[in-house]
Structure formats: C-alpha cells, structure tokens
Amino acid sequence: MSTRLFSLLAEYEGQSEPQAIYSTSETMLRMMGRDHHAAATIKPELRLIDPAGNTIATMDIWATDWTEAGA
Secondary structure (H helix, E strand, C coil): CCCCCCEEEEEECCCCCEEEEECCCHHHHHHHHHHHHHHCCCEEEEEEEEECCCEEEEEECCCCCEEEECC
C-alpha cells in the first residue's frame, strides 16, 4: 500500500527551487503554510498540491489566507 502525500511548496525570491514539505494531511499543511506565511519576514509564494499533482490552493506574498484553485 502506498501513501498518498500532499505537498506544500514555498518559493522565495532569489531561490532557484521551491522548498517542499509533505504530509498525508492537507489540513496540517494548510495550517503550517498560513502560520509560516504570517510569521515570515520574507514572505514566500505558497502552493498546496494534492497527491495527483494538482494545485488546490495558493497564497501569494500579499495574501493573508489561501485562495482556492479555480476561485
């Protein structure tokens, strides 16, 4: 049995590759992303990716909460 993982990708200005955190819990990644974004002095652009590789939510450097994909 394989575990299906969600991904939280954080892209910081000046970095060539995004940083990634993986979890089986979408809710946990949403909370971590929102909390990190609020506390960060250098705000990343965040993307929440489902196990199939689809972007399900984003947060740009000016956002205070997630924007659902397709919204």
